[in-house]
Amino acid sequence: MQAKKRRKAHSNDMRRNRLSVRIALITIVSSVFSILALEVIYAYVKGMVKDYDHIIEMDYKDVELMDSVMADIYQHQGIVFAHMVETDKDERKELMDEAAGIERRLQDTMTEFGESTRGTDYEKGYHEIFSDVSNYMKSVKLVVDMTKEHNEQTANYYMRSELIPIVRGMDQAVVELDKLIMEDVEKVKHSIQLNSDLMRIITRALLTLLILAAVFNVSYCLRISREMVSRDLLTNVANFDHLIEVGEKLGRKNRLSNYDGLAISIKDFKFVNQEYGSVIGDLVLKGYATTLNNELVRGEILARNGGDNFIALVEKGRVKEFLRSIDRVPVEVGDKMGLTLKSRCGIYQISEEDTIYDMINAGMIAVDETRASGADDFVWFRRERRDEMIRQKDILNGYHRAIDEEEFVVYYQPKVNLKTRTLCGCEALVRWIRNGELIPPNSFIPVLENDGKVQELDFYVFNRVCRDIGDWQRRGIQPVRVSSNFSKLHLHNKEFADDVLAVVNRYGADPYYLEAELTESSGYEDFDALTHFVSEMKEAGIHTSMDDFGTGYSSLSLLRDIDMDVIKLDRTFLRDQCDAKEERMVENIVRMIHDLNRYVICEGVETEEQVEFLKRVGCTMAQGFLFDRPLTREEFEKRLINPYYS
Ligand code: C2E
Ligand code: MG
Ligand code: MG
Numbered sequence: 260m261q262a263k264k265r266r267k268a269h270s271n272d273m274r275r276n277r278l279s280v281r282i283a284l285i286t287i288v289s290s291v292f293s294i295l296a297l298e299v300i301y302a303y304v305k306g307m308v309k310d311y312d313h314i315i316e317m318d319y320k321d322v323e324l325m326d327s328v329m330a331d332i333y334q335h336q337g338i339v340f341a342h343m344v345e346t347d348k349d350e351r352k353e354l355m356d357e358a359a360g361i362e363r364r365l366q367d368t369m370t371e372f373g374e375s376t377r378g379t380d381y382e383k384g385y386h387e388i389f390s391d392v393s394n395y396m397k398s399v400k401l402v403v404d405m406t407k408e409h410n411e412q413t414a415n416y417y418m419r420s421e422l423i424p425i426v427r428g429m430d431q432a433v434v435e436l437d438k439l440i441m442e443d444v445e446k447v448k449h450s451i452q453l454n455s456d457l458m459r460i461i462t463r464a465l466l467t468l469l470i471l472a473a474v475f476n477v478s479y480c481l482r483i484s485r486e487m488v489s490r491d492l493l494t495n496v497a498n499f500d501h502l503i504e505v506g507e508k509l510g511r512k513n514r515l516s517n518y519d520g521l522a523i524s525i526k527d528f529k530f531v532n533q534e535y536g537s538v539i540g541d542l543v544l545k546g547y548a549t550t551l552n553n554e555l556v557r558g559e560i561l562a563r564n565g566g567d568n569f570i571a572l573v574e575k576g577r578v579k580e581f582l583r584s585i586d587r588v589p590v591e592v593g594d595k596m597g598l599t600l601k602s603r604c605g606i607y608q609i610s611e612e613d614t615i616y617d618m619i620n621a622g623m624i625a626v627d628e629t630r631a632s633g634a635d636d637f638v639w640f641r642r643e644r645r646d647e648m649i650r651q652k653d654i655l656n657g658y659h660r661a662i663d664e665e666e667f668v669v670y671y672q673p674k675v676n677l678k679t680r681t682l683c684g685c686e687a688l689v690r691w692i693r694n695g696e697l698i699p700p701n702s703f704i705p706v707l708e709n710d711g712k713v714q715e716l717d718f719y720v721f722n723r724v725c726r727d728i729g730d731w732q733r734r735g736i737q738p739v740r741v742s743s744n745f746s747k748l749h750l751h752n753k754e755f756a757d758d759v760l761a762v763v764n765r766y767g768a769d770p771y772y773l774e775a776e777l778t779e780s781s782g783y784e785d786f787d788a789l790t791h792f793v794s795e796m797k798e799a800g801i802h803t804s805m806d807d808f809g810t811g812y813s814s815l816s817l818l819r820d821i822d823m824d825v826i827k828l829d830r831t832f833l834r835d836q837c838d839a840k841e842e843r844m845v846e847n848i849v850r851m852i853h854d855l856n857r858y859v860i861c862e863g864v865e866t867e868e869q870v871e872f873l874k875r876v877g878c879t880m881a882q883g884f885l886f887d888r889p890l891t892r893e894e895f896e897k898r899l900i901n902p903y904y905s
Pocket of ligand 1: 688701704717806864883884
């Protein structure tokens, strides 16, 4: 099974590489092929036309030569005839000279004609004409001689009976050869026509082939580029854009609701990165995605949504089977390393009205819930959770305006000395007055904390506290020490202590009246920052307190190692039915805190029984509804003026 999956991942890489090589090859081959084909066609046509031109040129030349031979013969014959009938001696001589000129020309023409037809189909015709011309010359010589001997009658007879048939025969031979040549010319022309038609067909076929190759090439490249564009580069599963495309397409066909949507992430993937580094982390991610992808059937899709987050559309009815397969995902990196990953998954039942975006939002809300609850790795989306998200968004959206418009108000909850039942301090607690409604901090502090906005609000409250202390002192009202809550997120800020002191200085507040409450840290990551902050505060004379002691994991070690002035016991210590054993335990904790020279105060005191319990275990300070609820500044001022509880 593992080997099969590895093979598949490997074959995906191979496929991608093969596709790139194929595109390059097709492009190169088709370009070379196009150029070669056009070159061949060009060379072939050029050669063919040149050959045919030559043939036709030669043929016409032969015809011209024959015509010239015949013209000379006829002219010569005319001169011979004139010579026959001429009586004047001088005129005769002149005629004979002219005839001799024509004979020379005739000889030249015949020589040229002979050379032109040598080795051709017309050579035979040339020889016939040549022998006719020779016969003519011989006969003419006889006729001339007869004329010279004044034997005109015999000459005349001879001319008619011998010379004229020779000329006629020659004429006939010329006509025949002429015809033959013209037929050949026609044949050549026809053949040119045929060949050019053939070439046209071949060229067209080649061009069509080239166009088809180009179209194929383009469509192939498009398909591959589409495939590459729709893939996630690291994991090779679909990317987010492709998921949206597929989801919208399914939506248009009313088929999206055939699926359930799953938002998946790897449980504790950040530890894989921390432990093995991001290179191995990437390989693990790739292996994980491949394994999940292999669990899909045709029509389903898995897409990466950044980091270790994936979205899948899985056919309704197949979700349980799919979830079983992603519960524990074995991933191998190389030959030596193997991990088994667990998944978190938020599942959303897609309805007919939903879009792919609804699915993604809902799936992500559900997967967030698996993180928040920490209990279940697979959570089906709940509407209430969405409402909660909307509420949180609303808080974040309204937050900045609330700061600007001073909608946040500071309340003070008294702390009481149980021995004297007098006011001995107070805690500043923020409220949000929004549209006339008072919103308790538990509704918005965790939201702001999640979004990293709470630090600003803490300083807003601390500013008010410093301002109020100065104000009370100016007005002659004796203040008490006021503790302000600071989220542990501040510990990421190296200037945290300086920022606190800057506010103190700005208002000229007496550090004696100030205390910074920090919630018990759950891990050691903040340890150094916490130590630094506490010592800076100590140096400045400001108290620090550990809030909600007893709810975290490392209470005792923090208590030992960090020198905070006050420990605030969480109200879980005040259980209604507290048996003797538990009481002894609390008693020992209180004693231990006192032994370490720290103050101890208990929160959430609501009954006199609880007061008695606290007194028994040695805790002498308390805060709770029994004495006072968190009070407005004006109410609290009255308490400052009258600090006694009956
Ligand atoms: P906390 O710092 O532990 O504050 C004590 C909470 O216990 C207050 O709730 C207080 O009203 C409540 N409480 C006091 N006495 C009793 C009692 O007898 N019974 C019951 N049931 N509750 C009692 P509150 O004001 O709603 O604040 C809740 C939490 O919000 C605070 O817990 C603190 O963690 C946070 N918070 C309040 N103001 C701020 C702030 O300015 N900054 C930060 N970071 N957190 C704040
Ligand atoms: Mg507190
Ligand atoms: Mg508390």
